[in-house]
Amino acid sequence: MNILAIDTSNQALGVAVMKNGEIAGDLTTNLKKNHSVRLMPAIDQLMREVSLTPEELDRIVVAKGPGSYTGVRIGLSTAKTMAWALNIPVVGVSSLEVLGFQGRFFHALVCPFFDARRGLVYGGVYEWKKGRLHSVYSEKNMPMEDLLSLLAEENSEVLFLSPDISLHQESIAEKLRERAVVPEAPYHLPKASHLALAGSMVEPVPTHTLTPNYLRMAEAEAKWLERHKGKSHG
Amino acid sequence: MTKDIYILGIETSCDETAAAIVRNGTETVANVVASQIASHQRFGGVVPEIASRHHVEQITLVLEEVFHEAQLDWDEIDAIAVTKGPGLVGALLVGVNAAKALAFARQKPLIGVHHIAGHIYANRLEKEFQFPLLALIVSGGHTELVLMTEHGKYELIGETRDDAAGEAYDKVARMLKLPYPGGPEIDRLAARGEEIISFPRAWLEDGSYDFSFSGLKSAVINKMHNVQQRGETLKPEDIAASFQASVVEVLTEKTYRAAREHQVQQVIVAGGVAANRGLRKKLDERFAGTDIPLLIPPLELCTDNAAMIAAAGTISYGQGKRAGLDLNANASLLLN
Numbered sequence: 230m231n232i233l234a235i236d237t238s239n240q241a242l243g244v245a246v247m248k249n250g251e252i253a254g255d256l257t258t259n260l261k262k263n264h265s266v267r268l269m270p271a272i273d274q275l276m277r278e279v280s281l282t283p284e285e286l287d288r289i290v291v292a293k294g295p296g297s298y299t300g301v302r303i304g305l306s307t308a309k310t311m312a313w314a315l316n317i318p319v320v321g322v323s324s325l326e327v328l329g330f331q332g333r334f335f336h337a338l339v340c341p342f343f344d345a346r347r348g349l350v351y352g353g354v355y356e357w358k359k360g361r362l363h364s365v366y367s368e369k370n371m372p373m374e375d376l377l378s379l380l381a382e383e384n385s386e387v388l389f390l391s392p393d394i395s396l397h398q399e400s401i402a403e404k405l406r407e408r409a410v411v412p413e414a415p416y417h418l419p420k421a422s423h424l425a426l427a428g429s430m431v432e433p434v435p436t437h438t439l440t441p442n443y444l445r446m447a448e449a450e451a452k453w454l455e456r457h458k459g460k461s462h463g
Numbered sequence: 464m465t466k467d468i469y470i471l472g473i474e475t476s477c478d479e480t481a482a483a484i485v486r487n488g489t490e491t492v493a494n495v496v497a498s499q500i501a502s503h504q505r506f507g508g509v510v511p512e513i514a515s516r517h518h519v520e521q522i523t524l525v526l527e528e529v530f531h532e533a534q535l536d537w538d539e540i541d542a543i544a545v546t547k548g549p550g551l552v553g554a555l556l557v558g559v560n561a562a563k564a565l566a567f568a569r570q571k572p573l574i575g576v577h578h579i580a581g582h583i584y585a586n587r588l589e590k591e592f593q594f595p596l597l598a599l600i601v602s603g604g605h606t607e608l609v610l611m612t613e614h615g616k617y618e619l620i621g622e623t624r625d626d627a628a629g630e631a632y633d634k635v636a637r638m639l640k641l642p643y644p645g646g647p648e649i650d651r652l653a654a655r656g657e658e659i660i661s662f663p664r665a666w667l668e669d670g671s672y673d674f675s676f677s678g679l680k681s682a683v684i685n686k687m688h689n690v691q692q693r694g695e696t697l698k699p700e701d702i703a704a705s706f707q708a709s710v711v712e713v714l715t716e717k718t719y720r721a722a723r724e725h726q727v728q729q730v731i732v733a734g735g736v737a738a739n740r741g742l743r744k745k746l747d748e749r750f751a752g753t754d755i756p757l758l759i760p761p762l763e764l765c766t767d768n769a770a771m772i773a774a775a776g777t778i779s780y781g782q783g784k785r786a787g788l789d790l791n792a793n794a795s796l797l798l799n
């Protein structure tokens with residue numbers, strides 16, 4: 230199977246190609262630069278280097294969020310439209326799960342998260358069992374404090390994975406002490422080859438129905454609901 | 464005989480997800496628009512984040528429908544044209560990235576189109592251009608006078624210094640508590656009212672083709688307050704008629720003067736507000752006795768659509784202009 234994997238959901242830009250079931254290329258940059266400008270040239274370059282034409286692709290896999298709303302949409306617009314044009318299936322994988330793959334050989338709880346500003350994070354808790362990633366607490370947009378309280382109650386070591394680890398390292402250490410495991414820099418970046426692998430194991434959804442995994446309502450919508458709480462629908 | 468040119472157009476600059484296929488820049492083969500008006504109505508205006516969310520959900524559906532309608536294969540498509548700006552950046556990005564994905568997947572040339580160039584070229588789907596040509600573009604985001612001496616060449620000779628005409632309509636509509644979108648509502652009310660209040664006309668300096676609508680908007684607010692404080696009432700129909708008379712007179716007169724000064728062969732009107740009956744009537748009257756033909760496209764070509772983007776893109780295609788896979792959206796792109 231030939232798979233193109235795309236991740237623009239957070240700061241890192243990742244593109245990988247799986248060719249005949251092998252990872253033929255994995256391109257990652259971790260820069261504060263524009264995904265919209267850089268994504269297609271990156272795909273074009275990688276596809277050339279691994280000698281694949283677009284028609285030879287069998288599947289497209291995309292990190293569907295959570296993350297930057299705009300970043301997630303750049304990835305999904307590209308992946309969905311390309312899959313539709315090539316008439317091949319598309320698979321969306323949670324960006325947190327992709328990051329969770331960096332904890333493949335950790336035998337306790339794995340907690341990938343992305344900073345969501347104002348003390349909030351997008352986070353989930355997982356566990357690796359028999360080579361599969363299992364969800365322990367489903368991913369949510371919540372205060373980091375709540376996530377840490379939840380984890381503090383577990384009598385277990387926790388591996389924290391996040392490109393935004395530096396923002397929360399202190400509160401992690403404070404709450405979980407020696408039970409917190411924080412690895413070195415490379416482990417905090419999601420890898421597009423992991424995304425390709427994750428996507429190869431899932432059933433595709435119909436292309437039109439693939440939507441971003443924002444984990445959060447649009448602000449205007451949330452405010453509107455707040456204002457209309459308790460009022461009957463007219 | 465030369466081969467027919469088929470261009471696929473994509474437009475997502477505001478709250479319409481649109482795709483279309485146009486033949487030779489003059490004939491619409493298929494034109495699909497998924498409007499989001501219903502989703503934004505409860506907020507009283509377009510919410511950028513919600514618009515962007517809808518675009519991602521709609522884009523492949525709209526593309527599929529356009530190909531279904533056109534009964535064409537990818538082999539027959541010569542290039543992909545997409546709105547690269549101006550507009551809401553998050554919304555534009557969905558279309559731009561979708562277009563790049565298509566260009567890559569199907570190995571087709573990619574063309575970036577200015578939204579206003581699109582509005583102008585909507586008219587070419589009705590009638591061939593005669594140069595020099597003057598275009599009045601009026602919409603929720605734009606009020607511009609553009610002079611063209613040849614295909615693909617645009618000279619901005621006048622623009623709004625504050626609010627766009629459509630914006631002024633929306634704001635006044637909100638004051639009158641009319642449902643969103645307010646422009647068509649005001650037009651409807653105005654048709655039943657009379658111009659009993661003389662609101663100011665912003666002519667600006669002598670010879671200027673620029674516009675200004677914020678003063679008019681304030682004048683309407685003040686008038687409504689004063690009347691209310693005196694315990695009197697004004698009929699909304701009359702406020703609408705008086706407001707519209709001011710907007711329409713300035714738009715019409717400046718367009719007429721610019722057309723005369725530049726001795727144009729054609730005047731075309733474009734943009735959502737071109738659907739306004741009051742504006743159409745006044746322009747028709749003004750140009751009736753002259754030798755300058757006035758073109759106003761049908762309603763579905765006035766509002767945002769992708770056929771106009773494909774039509775404008777056809778010109779760029781013929782001129783050999785191509786965008787790279789690094790094409791980006793530009794919220795405040797200039798027309799040149």
Ligand SMILES: [Zn+2]
Nearest residue numbers: 578602734767
């Ligand atoms: Zn427009």
